[in-house]
Amino acid sequence: MPKQKDSITARQLMLLKLSGITGTVFLGAVNLITSLAGAQGYMAVLGGGLLSALVVYLATTLGRRFPRLTPFEYARSIFGKWLGSLLGLSLVAFNIISSTLVLRSLGDFLITAILPDTPISVTITTMLILVCGGAWLGIQALARFNEGLYPLGFLAWIVVAGAGLWRIDPGWLLPLFDAEPFALARASVVSGSLLVNGLVVLMFFNFVEEQSAVLKYSVWAVFAGTLLIGALQVAVVAGYSPALAETLKYPVLELARNVSFGLFLERIEALYLGVWIIGTFVKVSILFYAAALGLSLVTGARSYHWFIPPLAAASFYLSFQADSVPQSYLWESMFNEHAYFYQIGIVGVLLAGALLRGKSGAKSHE
Amino acid sequence: MLKAPALIILFACIAVFLTGCWSAREIEDLAFVMAMGVDTDPEGVRITYQLALPAPGGEGPGAQGGAQSPVWVTSVAAPSIAEAMLRLPAVLGKVPFTGHTLAVVIGEEYARHGIGELLDYLARDRELRDRVRLAVSFGEAKEVLEVEPRIEAMPAEYLFNLLRQGEATGIVPPADFLSVRIAYANRPRLQIKLPALQPAPPPADAEADPAAKAEEKPPATAIELKGTAVFRDDKLVGFLDERESRGVAWLAENLRMAVVTVLREEGPLVQLANYSSVRFSARKDNGGYRLHARVSQDGNLTAWPHPEQTITHALLKQIEADLAEVVADEIHSALERLQQEFNADILGLGEQMRRLQPDYMATLDWNAAFPALIVEVEVRAAFRRVGLTIR
Numbered sequence: 139m140p141k142q143k144d145s146i147t148a149r150q151l152m153l154l155k156l157s158g159i160t161g162t163v164f165l166g167a168v169n170l171i172t173s174l175a176g177a178q179g180y181m182a183v184l185g186g187g188l189l190s191a192l193v194v195y196l197a198t199t200l201g202r203r204f205p206r207l208t209p210f211e212y213a214r215s216i217f218g219k220w221l222g223s224l225l226g227l228s229l230v231a232f233n234i235i236s237s238t239l240v241l242r243s244l245g246d247f248l249i250t251a252i253l254p255d256t257p258i259s260v261t262i263t264t265m266l267i268l269v270c271g272g273a274w275l276g277i278q279a280l281a282r283f284n285e286g287l288y289p290l291g292f293l294a295w296i297v298v299a300g301a302g303l304w305r306i307d308p309g310w311l312l313p314l315f316d317a318e319p320f321a322l323a324r325a326s327v328v329s330g331s332l333l334v335n336g337l338v339v340l341m342f343f344n345f346v347e348e349q350s351a352v353l354k355y356s357v358w359a360v361f362a363g364t365l366l367i368g369a370l371q372v373a374v375v376a377g378y379s380p381a382l383a384e385t386l387k388y389p390v391l392e393l394a395r396n397v398s399f400g401l402f403l404e405r406i407e408a409l410y411l412g413v414w415i416i417g418t419f420v421k422v423s424i425l426f427y428a429a430a431l432g433l434s435l436v437t438g439a440r441s442y443h444w445f446i447p448p449l450a451a452a453s454f455y456l457s458f459q460a461d462s463v464p465q466s467y468l469w470e471s472m473f474n475e476h477a478y479f480y481q482i483g484i485v486g487v488l489l490a491g492a493l494l495r496g497k498s499g500a501k502s503h504e
Numbered sequence: 505m506l507k508a509p510a511l512i513i514l515f516a517c518i519a520v521f522l523t524g525c526w527s528a529r530e531i532e533d534l535a536f537v538m539a540m541g542v543d544t545d546p547e548g549v550r551i552t553y554q555l556a557l558p559a560p561g562g563e564g565p566g567a568q569g570g571a572q573s574p575v576w577v578t579s580v581a582a583p584s585i586a587e588a589m590l591r592l593p594a595v596l597g598k599v600p601f602t603g604h605t606l607a608v609v610i611g612e613e614y615a616r617h618g619i620g621e622l623l624d625y626l627a628r629d630r631e632l633r634d635r636v637r638l639a640v641s642f643g644e645a646k647e648v649l650e651v652e653p654r655i656e657a658m659p660a661e662y663l664f665n666l667l668r669q670g671e672a673t674g675i676v677p678p679a680d681f682l683s684v685r686i687a688y689a690n691r692p693r694l695q696i697k698l699p700a701l702q703p704a705p706p707p708a709d710a711e712a713d714p715a716a717k718a719e720e721k722p723p724a725t726a727i728e729l730k731g732t733a734v735f736r737d738d739k740l741v742g743f744l745d746e747r748e749s750r751g752v753a754w755l756a757e758n759l760r761m762a763v764v765t766v767l768r769e770e771g772p773l774v775q776l777a778n779y780s781s782v783r784f785s786a787r788k789d790n791g792g793y794r795l796h797a798r799v800s801q802d803g804n805l806t807a808w809p810h811p812e813q814t815i816t817h818a819l820l821k822q823i824e825a826d827l828a829e830v831v832a833d834e835i836h837s838a839l840e841r842l843q844q845e846f847n848a849d850i851l852g853l854g855e856q857m858r859r860l861q862p863d864y865m866a867t868l869d870w871n872a873a874f875p876a877l878i879v880e881v882e883v884r885a886a887f888r889r890v891g892l893t894i895r
Binding site: 250251252253254255256257260271272275279280283287309312313316378379381382385392395396398404405 | 511512513526527603630633634635682685686689690855856858859862
């Protein structure tokens with residue numbers, strides 16, 4: 139098995155998680171939450187924050203039991219070679235499907251809103267090549283890069299959310315409790331999935347040097363992500379009215395397009411988008427890295443690098459399976475509505491297995 | 505050898521900029537649409553474009569002694585708006601760019617047929633901004649776009665600024681594209697209202713211009729704001745005059761510099777109102793609800809018909825009642841026409857009712873209920889400042 143050399147700090151893990159949360163917010167998440175929960179979308183985001191915090195807590199509890207192992211390794215330790223490998227492969231598949239949907243969604247976004255003359259194959263291929271490069275360099279390089287960049291990205295988010303909140307009509311949020319409970323619950327699950335962000339904490343816990351701080355930093359990431367997405371949700375719904383917001387394909391882009399400083403500094407959304415798309419690159423690179431690493435650990439290969447090209451080929455193929463933007467949006471929505479159940483499910487199964495079978499990292503090393 | 509984070513920065517920069525080359529458009533290949541006009545046509549629709557012309561010799565608009573107009577106005581007819589836009593490059597030899605468009609003027613006849621197709625097209629346009637102003641012209645929109653203002657080099661900027669000033673005074677409603685989209689998405693609880701305008705008659709001295717040929721009609725040099733165009737769903741159903749428009753504005757908190765005149769026997773008493781607010785409440789009424797609107801406004805006394813009389817606080821309080829009555833009259837006259845003549849809730853009273861009594865509102869067909877809605881209006885008017893003299 140490959141020897142793990144890379145290590146990151148708990149703060150870098152927090153920023154990776156936050157970058158992943160915000161790296162796709164401008165694509166379709168706010169629209170989906172709004173279409174499910176209407177004016178009460180921000181409540182769904184708060185609910186999603188709690189659901190996400192639960193997953194983070196369970197993932198760190200699990201990680202502490204196996205401080206030196208990745209989930210791909212301790213899954214086999216808990217459930218044996220075959221079942222454990224199957225669980226590990228399910229994580230790989232989850233990461234590849236997630237990253238493929240993000241790539242396709244980004245491609246749709248770019249050709250719809252920014253680069254109408256550019257073929258979607260070009261945008262996806264370009265991003266895929268870059269993602270392969272990022273994954274090839276590894277988690278440590280990505281974490282350090284993200285640590286330097288993310289404050290700028292978060293500042294861009296604060297500017298857009300703040301400018302959006304500046305001109306809201308709070309009356310559109312009334313009545314306060316109007317959404318159907320089931321619809322609100324569905325929207326909370328979508329938000330939860332977004333805020334869990336592909337199980338970053340579960341997959342990279344063992345890379346962190348000061349593991350006792352992971353829970354604190356991860357909860358901070360969830361808290362900041364919840365506040366930001368909640369603020370964007372309010373800005374969209376109360377700025378555009380629930381009825382109009384539901385019709386907007388990219389509501390966060392609409393917010394960004396309307397940020398101006400007087401009448402002299404306008405049309406600066408390209409600045410925000412540049413930073414956000416780099417955040418998407420980090421998110422997908424991390425997912426790719428985790429998938430390649432998982433495959434190398436499951437198969438016992440000496441390096442994860444050799445799995446990156448075939449994973450990229452699979453992702454490239456899958457990203458063109460949707461015939462149109464509405465179809466890819468439908469698939470992405472379906473994934474986002476169900477991803478949380480997988481995320482909490484895999485963490486729950488691994489933790490329950492570890493508890494029931496009395497497994498821990500120390501024993502497995504013995 | 506580059507370190508890993510530096511390599512990633514390089515990758516990320518490539519990600520942002522590389523694909524942009526494919527969709528790159530050179531500035532000399534673009535035709536900047538400053539304003540658009542939409543009229544009916546035997547073929548379907550006729551779009552008139554006011555296009556910015558490149559400045560000759562690298563100088564500003566209106567170079568060459570001001571003889572050359574900084575814009576070119578041209579029209580394209582087509583069965584649909586989208587097709588008219590797509591036909592434009594064949595006329596111009598350039599790609600139309602609407603990112604700098606400031607105004608869209610809709611001809612009265614087209615507006616009466618319905619502006620749903622237009623709104624749909626504009627909302628899908630990735631270039632157009634939400635702050636672009638929409639307006640309805642009496643007659644053809646093309647005539648408004650052909651106005652050659654003297655005060656501003658770029659006619660679209662003149663129109664844009666004129667509409668913004670008009671919004672502040674209340675003689676036309678605010679009609680940025682976002683407001684229109686919100687209204688259209690929330691009808692019938694909130695209907696579309698747009699400024700109404702028309703070219704001002706040419707100045708008297710224009711006819712005496714010896715350079716002008718006798719048979720040529722001199723171009724209008726100004727635009728008049730003429731109140732509010734009232735829509736039901738996407739169709740124009742009528743107009744409110746300037747006084748009624750301000751009645752609407754009092755209930756929509758749009759006013760920042762309205763001139764309110766109280767006509768008294770001794771002369772006009774004038775207030776420049778620079779603040780207004782409204783608070784709605786729902787009150788039970790025979791098993792249903794009526795709306796109560798409390799309008800508060802204040803401003804400066806700018807004309808006082810009693811030069812011999814010192815203005816005191818007590819005196820101002822006495823005339824505030826007259827002022828409140830004028831404001832209330834404006835509101836009632838607007839309400840009466842909107843409810844009884846147009847049945848179009850451009851005030852968003854249905855939306856207010858939904859916010860206050862959502863269960864009751866859910867039982868109503870607002871198109872049927874709006875004309876019968878009882879709206880109580882309470883006005884609190886005040887003078888805060890009196891200018892630099894006390895008499």
